[in-house]
Amino acid sequence: MQALSHRFTWLLIGGCLAMTGCASTSGGNPLDPFEATNRRIDAFNDSVDQAVLRPVAKTYFDYTPTLLQTTVQNFFGNLRDVWSVVNNGLQLKPKETVETGVRVAVNSVVGLYGLLDVGTPLGLQKHPADFGQTLGYWGMPAGPYVVLPLMGPSTVRDAAASLVDSQGDPWGYINPVASRNQGTVLRLVDKRAQYLGLDNRLNEMVLDKYSFVRDAYLQKRRAQVRRGPPTDAEDEQENFDRPDKK
Amino acid sequence: MTPLLNQKEGLSMWRIFAPVIFSLLAALPAQAAQQAPDVFLQELSNELLEVVRKDPAVKAGDLQKLTNLVDTRVLPNVNFQRMTASAVGPAWRQATPEQQKRLQEEFKLLLVRSYSGALSQIKDNQSIVVKSFKGNPDDNEVVVRSEIRGGKEPLPLDYRLEKSADAPGGWKIYNFNLLGVWLVDNYRTQFAQEINAKGIDGLITTLAERNKSNSRK
Numbered sequence: 341m342q343a344l345s346h347r348f349t350w351l352l353i354g355g356c357l358a359m360t361g362c363a364s365t366s367g368g369n370p371l372d373p374f375e376a377t378n379r380r381i382d383a384f385n386d387s388v389d390q391a392v393l394r395p396v397a398k399t400y401f402d403y404t405p406t407l408l409q410t411t412v413q414n415f416f417g418n419l420r421d422v423w424s425v426v427n428n429g430l431q432l433k434p435k436e437t438v439e440t441g442v443r444v445a446v447n448s449v450v451g452l453y454g455l456l457d458v459g460t461p462l463g464l465q466k467h468p469a470d471f472g473q474t475l476g477y478w479g480m481p482a483g484p485y486v487v488l489p490l491m492g493p494s495t496v497r498d499a500a501a502s503l504v505d506s507q508g509d510p511w512g513y514i515n516p517v518a519s520r521n522q523g524t525v526l527r528l529v530d531k532r533a534q535y536l537g538l539d540n541r542l543n544e545m546v547l548d549k550y551s552f553v554r555d556a557y558l559q560k561r562r563a564q565v566r567r568g569p570p571t572d573a574e575d576e577q578e579n580f581d582r583p584d585k586k
Numbered sequence: 587m588t589p590l591l592n593q594k595e596g597l598s599m600w601r602i603f604a605p606v607i608f609s610l611l612a613a614l615p616a617q618a619a620q621q622a623p624d625v626f627l628q629e630l631s632n633e634l635l636e637v638v639r640k641d642p643a644v645k646a647g648d649l650q651k652l653t654n655l656v657d658t659r660v661l662p663n664v665n666f667q668r669m670t671a672s673a674v675g676p677a678w679r680q681a682t683p684e685q686q687k688r689l690q691e692e693f694k695l696l697l698v699r700s701y702s703g704a705l706s707q708i709k710d711n712q713s714i715v716v717k718s719f720k721g722n723p724d725d726n727e728v729v730v731r732s733e734i735r736g737g738k739e740p741l742p743l744d745y746r747l748e749k750s751a752d753a754p755g756g757w758k759i760y761n762f763n764l765l766g767v768w769l770v771d772n773y774r775t776q777f778a779q780e781i782n783a784k785g786i787d788g789l790i791t792t793l794a795e796r797n798k799s800n801s802r803k
Contacts, residue, residue: 369775417738457738466739537703544800545700547776547792555775556767563742563766580678581671 369551371485371558378487382550385492389532394539397532411455412530416511418447418454420468423508427469431477436467471508472501476565485554493557620756623730623747624719630663630755631714631732638705647702649801656698665748665758666690672761673773674789677781685786692793693773699800712736714743725749728757741765 368375401409421444428437443459443466451458459466475497476482483496494502506512511527514520546552621629637659638644643651670690671678681689716732726749733740744763749756761770780789 460738468739537707541700541703544796545696546773547796548779551775551779552772555772559768559772560766563763579668579672580675581665581668 369485369554371482372554373484374486378485378554379550381487381489385487385490388490393529393532394536397529397536400529401533401536409530409533410457412526413534414447414451414457415454416527416530417457417466418444418451419510421447421466422510423505424467424469426508427471427474428467430474431469433467433469436469439464440467470498470501471504472498472561473564475501476561482558482561482565485558493553495558495561498561620749622719622723623721623728623757624716626755626757627730627732627745627747628714628716631716634659635708635712635714638708639710645705645708647706649699649702652702652705653698656694662754663758665750665760666694668748668760669693669770672770674777674781674786675774677778677786681786685790688790689786689793692790692797695797696793696800699797709736 372378421440425437425441425444428440443464444454446459446462446464447454447457450456472495480497482498486494486496486499488494488499491502511520511523514523542552543549634655637655641651641655644655667686667690670686670693673693674681674689678686678689713735714732715735716730719728719730721728728747729744730747731742731744734743742763742765745759746761747757748760750758761768763769777789780792784792
């Protein structure tokens with residue numbers, strides 16, 4: 341599963357680099373020069389989701405006990421927190437590093453390998469961070485927006501960084517491989533199940549899902565890599581309701 | 587010197603005028619209330635969370651009740667015209683007042699409908715904690731930050747406010763940012779695509795159709 345998505349990622353990055361020369365002809369979003377290709381991959385992802393992932397996730401959500409689902413989320417969330425600690429450290433964020441670190445320690449030991457989340461009630465919050473964010477934090481531009489097959493919205497920087505992320509994920513070192521793959525599938529299904537309510541709603545609240553998701557993703561990533569809270573200056577918003585102000 | 591009013595008469599006069607005077611005094615601060623922006627938002631968030639928690643119908647997404655709640659409790663604190671203008675972008679200035687009115691109505695319906703489902707996700711232990719405002723309270727436009735607490739990670743929720751004399755707390759919200767995404771900005775591309783293809787009336791029609799098909803579901 342992971343190997344598969346790796347191959348896709350590399351293919352896509354290669355494809356992007358190859359396309360850089362001949363792309364960006366339309367007057368679309370300058371951050372999305374590969375819009376036509378992205379839209380096709382997005383449609384492909386949607387159809388795979390509708391045909392396979394969504395039904396499976398729905399069955400999982402409806403027929404497994406909530407307690408089991410919570411446990412699955414706790415366990416994989418704890419593994420994810422390990423890598424967040426590393427990246428918060430790389431971004432020199434002491435509070436986030438320590439808080440997430442203590443959280444991992446408490447959940448791994450007291451919470452039985454992370455099956456229980458004892459950290460949250462103790463006020464130990466998680467501060468998710470990934471390698472793409474770390475690269476952005478140190479000044480690497482995001483590059484064009486890309487939609488990865490089966491993985492969804494990303495940018496050239498974040499797609500490349502996700503390869504490092506998957507190396508930094510403790511689950512990738514579980515043996516035997518069969519158990520690892522089963523776990524990865526469970527993790528994916530569980531993740532998808534958490535968004536079951538949202539996806540239909542999204543179709544209702546937007547006119548064009550592709551550009552809405554793209555803009556939200558890019559905005560969110562920009563906010564995540566910003567050093568500290570945004571300054572009011574970069575938050576300046578034009579008031580179109582005031583005719584005198586151009 | 588004869589007193590104009592004897593003591594008895596004075597007391598009865600006082601009885602008549604006191605309520606009037608007190609109500610005037612009470613009304614004065616309400617008129618001039620210019621709360622600190624963070625205080626204003628904290629009170630508003632608490633109030634709304636309280637209402638939603640106590641009303642199972644609203645929580646379950648009863649559209650009628652929710653619209654009523656939005657109209658009476660939320661919209662007086664929101665500059666919705668500015669929000670819509672911002673989502674529509676430069677084309678707003680070309681729109682006729684009638685078109686502007688229709689755009690606001692349809693956009694409101696779209697948002698209320700979209701967020702009605704999210705209310706059922708509110709858990710009892712969740713709260714909104716507004717961070718203390720560090721900007722200049724004399725500014726006419728400010729950004730106030732808050733966090734939704736109670737989950738595994740704090741979710742950032744920021745607001746843009748403008749000073750407004752006719753708002754209950756002296757401020758009106760004109761944009762908000764959940765998880766790093768400014769809502770109004772995120773609609774701009776959507777709306778611009780429609781306007782470029784079909785004009786302002788085309789956008790109104792598309793929004794109306796979307797709202798109609800949503801209400802059928």
